[in-house]
Every structure is written in structure tokens, then in C-alpha cells.
Amino acid sequence: MIFHPTNLHNTLEKSAKIYIAGHRGMVGSAIHRKLTAEGFNNFVFRTSSELDLRDQASVKDFFETERPEYVFLAAAKVGGIMANNIYRAEFLFDNLQIQNNVIDSAYRVNVKKLLFLGSSCIYPKLAPQPLHEDSLLTGTLEPTNEPYAIAKIAGIKMCEAYRSQYGCDFISVMPTNLYGPNDNYDLNKSHVLPAMIRKFHEAKEENKPVVELWGTGSPLREFLHADDLADACYFLMQNYSEPGFLNVGVGSDVTIKELAELIQETVGYKGNVHWNTDKPDGTPRKLMDVSKLHALGWKHKTDLTEGIRITYQDFLQKIEAYSV
Structure with a gap:
């Protein structure tokens, strides 16, 4: 049976219970800072040592116990060219496990809304520039980060499938290259x-x-400050509930x-x-085509030099x- 979304355009209530997966990372911590600044304080957190998101039973138990209302899925195994190329199996397996467990558990406890964070590496290596959302799956991926890209593509499609079949208000955003506080400065694993x-x-x-x-x-590369991405995520959690994913970037490189x-x-x-x-x-x-996001009324604020x-x-x- 096919269900259709019934709870779309949820407005984040200040009292809502919010789970940020990956809250200690660059993106998750930026989202936490943004929400705290906006007056939210009902958060549920687990560090990776407290909850292994690759473990299905543990994630299921966590969701059934805590029952968050909103989920920001910012947890992932990430790295630069070197790490992506060396740890190919880990990048594919770990990211698929994390996504599958969190997205499915969110559905099973009736989470009101989930935002999945992907990556601009999902696009074909030689896709037309700037990269428009329609270019997904139109060509061959960049070989060095193909495993990570495939995992992120699967996450997008999983959100779309759960929306289509179960009526879940699950949305996906694809940020461009990110930087900012809490970044990883390890030369073997950093961007x-x-x-x-x-x-x-x-x-x-x-x-x-x-x-x-x-x-x-x-x-040529485009760079978005993590606090701008957090601002976009907060904006989209309140204003976007469509099947297709959205690019998030600055529109210049x-x-x-x-x-x-x-x-x-x-x-x-x-x-x-x-x-x-x-x-x-x-x-x-x-370079990301961010015309869809701009049309919704959001633009970045942080200049690269200042960032x-x-x-x-x-x-x-x-x-x-x-x-x-």
C-alpha cells in the first residue's frame, strides 16, 4: 500500500525534542549552536562511544527509548581525497549502516521530520557546471570518492522512498565543500x-x-561556512517538505x-x-547551482575571507x- 505525506510543513516547536546525530562534528555542532541561539533546548545527544550508529539493534533501542520528534542526520564517516581513496570499504559500509539505521528507526517511531545531510560529491565527475539537482545519476562518479558518494546517493533515495511509501516528511540537502569551527585538521583525513x-x-x-x-x-571549488549550512538546515526544516533534495552552497567558486x-x-x-x-x-x-534554494528565500552570509x-x-x- 502506498501512503502519502500527511504531516508536511512541520513547524519546529521550541519545546520539541530534537536529536542531532553527529552533534560533536563540524556540521552537527553548528546545527546545535544555531538551534540553541534560536531558543531550543530540548536536545538528545549520544556520542559515538555511547551509541554506535552502525549497530541496528542499538539505534532501534535508542529511538524507542528517546522518541525524538525531529532528527538532523549529520553523522557520517568523512574525509578528504586521501581518506576516501584508502578506506573505500569503510566509507561505503559505515555510511550505509548509519543512514539505514537512523532513517528506518525515525520512521518506526513516527519522527515528525528528518533532515539528511549529503555531499556535493554525489554528482558525476564531468556533470555540467554549475551542478544542478537534475544531474544526479547522469554519469560516472569521481573515482577517488565513489564509495562515499554512493552511500550518500543511497541516503537521498532512502528518504525519497520512505516519503513515497510511508508518508514520512524526510528531506535531503546536499552541501558544497564545508569548513568552520570543529573541522578536522588531521592531515591524513582532512579536507x-x-x-x-x-x-x-x-x-x-x-x-x-x-x-x-x-x-x-x-x-575550482566552492566553500560554505558550517554556520551558514546550519542556518540553511534550520530554514529548510521549517520551509521545505518536497521529495527532491536541495543543493546548499554560495553559488561562486x-x-x-x-x-x-x-x-x-x-x-x-x-x-x-x-x-x-x-x-x-x-x-x-x-560549483553548486543554488537557484532552487535562493528561490525559497535563503542565501549564505559568511564571506570566504572572513570565514x-x-x-x-x-x-x-x-x-x-x-x-x-
């Missing part, structure tokens, strides 16, 4: 922007004459070389940059944890 912050900072502290960066510096120059200036490193062209560039360009400054300050506060 390009936090990795550059750490590399330039350490080179400055150690008076190194040269910093080596991967690739040619020519790929910079080359990796331009990004490096911005970070170098922010950090204050005076040395030179060597581009190691034996290392991969990844996708040549990845990098804020993020560098966050790194400086965490530097002891990353010191060798």
Missing part, C-alpha cells in the same frame, strides 16, 4: 581547506621555506591556488608554495591536540 591551514601554520612556526600542496592548484593564497595571507606565512603535480587534483570543478579568519582562530584553539 583541503583545514589541511592547508595546518600546513601553512606549521611551516610558519618552523620557518620552513616551502610548503608542498597537492595537484596543480587549478581545480575559487581555484585551489586562490584558496591557498587566502589561507597563506591569513596565517601570515612568508615562504613559497610548491605544487606537487604528481598528486591528484580530483574533480576539475564543483577563513574565523576557522584559523578555531585551529589555534585546538592546536595542542594536533601537535606532534
Whole structure:
């Protein structure tokens, strides 16, 4: 039997019980900050050591006990080019398990609304730019992050399927490249922007004459501050209840070389940059078409230069944890 959504366009009540999966990560913590600033205080949290989201029985028990009304699914196994390429099986298995367990358990306890966070890597490597939502599944994925992308595509389709069959108000958003407080600065697992912050900072502290960066510096990338994504998620939880997923981004991009120059200036490193062209560039360009989101009335607020400054300050506060 096919059911149709009956509880769409839920308005988040200030007293609502909210579960943020991945609340200690960059995205989850940003969502928590946003909701707290808006006056919400009825949160339920579990750290990964308290609740393994890959474990179906544990997740089922958690949902049946806590019965949250709204869910932000920001938990995922994430990383940059190196981590995505090395830990291919883990990225596919872990992310599928997390999504399957949380989405299905949310349905079974009648969660009012769930927001699933994906990634811009779901798009084909050579999809037309800027990347429009209609480009999903129209071509071959970027090989280095294919397992992660396939997991995220499955999450989108799972939300759509549960909406279609069971009438669940489950929505999906696909953010572009993210950065901000609580980012991962581990050079083996981090994304390009936090990795550059750490590399330039350490080179400055150690008076190194040269910093080596991967690739040619020519790929174009778009960067969205995590607090802007959190603002968009809050906006969409109140204003969007459609089957199709939405891109979340800024609508403009910079080359990796331009990004490096911005970070170098922010950090204050005076040395030179060597581009190691034996290392991969990844996708040549990845700019999101955010016209659908703009049409709903939301736009980002944080300028990239200011965002990098804020993020560098966050790194400086965490530097002891990353010191060798």
C-alpha cells in the first residue's frame, strides 16, 4: 500500500525534542549552536562511544527509548581525497549502516521530520557546471570518492522512498565543500581547506621555506561556512517538505591556488608554495547551482575571507591536540 505525506510543513516547536546525530562534528555542532541561539533546548545527544550508529539493534533501542520528534542526520564517516581513496570499504559500509539505521528507526517511531545531510560529491565527475539537482545519476562518479558518494546517493533515495511509501516528511540537502569551527585538521583525513591551514601554520612556526600542496592548484571549488549550512538546515526544516533534495552552497567558486593564497595571507606565512603535480587534483570543478534554494528565500552570509579568519582562530584553539 502506498501512503502519502500527511504531516508536511512541520513547524519546529521550541519545546520539541530534537536529536542531532553527529552533534560533536563540524556540521552537527553548528546545527546545535544555531538551534540553541534560536531558543531550543530540548536536545538528545549520544556520542559515538555511547551509541554506535552502525549497530541496528542499538539505534532501534535508542529511538524507542528517546522518541525524538525531529532528527538532523549529520553523522557520517568523512574525509578528504586521501581518506576516501584508502578506506573505500569503510566509507561505503559505515555510511550505509548509519543512514539505514537512523532513517528506518525515525520512521518506526513516527519522527515528525528528518533532515539528511549529503555531499556535493554525489554528482558525476564531468556533470555540467554549475551542478544542478537534475544531474544526479547522469554519469560516472569521481573515482577517488565513489564509495562515499554512493552511500550518500543511497541516503537521498532512502528518504525519497520512505516519503513515497510511508508518508514520512524526510528531506535531503546536499552541501558544497564545508569548513568552520570543529573541522578536522588531521592531515591524513582532512579536507583541503583545514589541511592547508595546518600546513601553512606549521611551516610558519618552523620557518620552513616551502610548503608542498597537492595537484596543480587549478581545480575550482566552492566553500560554505558550517554556520551558514546550519542556518540553511534550520530554514529548510521549517520551509521545505518536497521529495527532491536541495543543493546548499554560495553559488561562486575559487581555484585551489586562490584558496591557498587566502589561507597563506591569513596565517601570515612568508615562504613559497610548491605544487606537487604528481598528486591528484580530483574533480576539475564543483560549483553548486543554488537557484532552487535562493528561490525559497535563503542565501549564505559568511564571506570566504572572513570565514577563513574565523576557522584559523578555531585551529589555534585546538592546536595542542594536533601537535606532534
